[in-house]
Amino acid sequence: MDNFFCWLLSFLLLCCVFCILGYQLICLTDLETDNINPYETAARVNQVIVPEFIVHGVLCSSYLFSxxxxxxxxxLPYLYYNYRLYSRNGHTIYVAEIYTDLNKEKKRRQHKFHYLVSMMTISIFGIIWRNIDNI
Incomplete structure (x- = not known):
């Protein structure tokens, strides 16, 4: 039963990171369509970047300890990528450069999004596999 809760925890943490990235993509898309100004976009996206890194770190540690x-x-590569971004101060979006870096930032988050979709698929498969084993 413990293994089922580990799978469930990983699924919920993945959903949390998934939602944070979705929020960032929505903010960047709103900026691209000129629905929001660059100051608000930078503030909103920068506000949720560090929590995304923390939740993913907790997810990695839960995989390790379980x-x-x-x-x-x-x-692990995604965690290392986040660490490198944070240590080089490349994780924040600057208002003065937001329009020049918009496509790069959107692609970066889309790649993370696709990675998380594959991890979510593996997690769902693990939950189903664990429930089949218990029956």
Whole structure:
């Protein structure tokens, strides 16, 4: 039963990161369509970047401590990428450069989004597989 709760926790953490990235993409798309000004976009996106990094760090540590080595190894490059962004101060969006970096920022988040979709698929498969084993 513990393994089921580990899968459920990982699924919920993935959903949380998924929602944070979706929010960032929506803010950047609103800026692209000129529905929001660059100051608000930068403030909104910068406000949720560090919580995204923290939730993903908790997700990686939950994979490590629950013994899901394959998922831990799959999520390790993403964690390293987030660490490099944070250590080089490349995680924030600057208002003065927001229009020049808009496509790059959107693509960065879309790549993260696609990565999380694959991790979510693996997590759902693990939950179903664990429930089949218990029946």
């Amino acid at each position: 013994g899901h080595w394959f998922l831990f190894l799959l999520s």
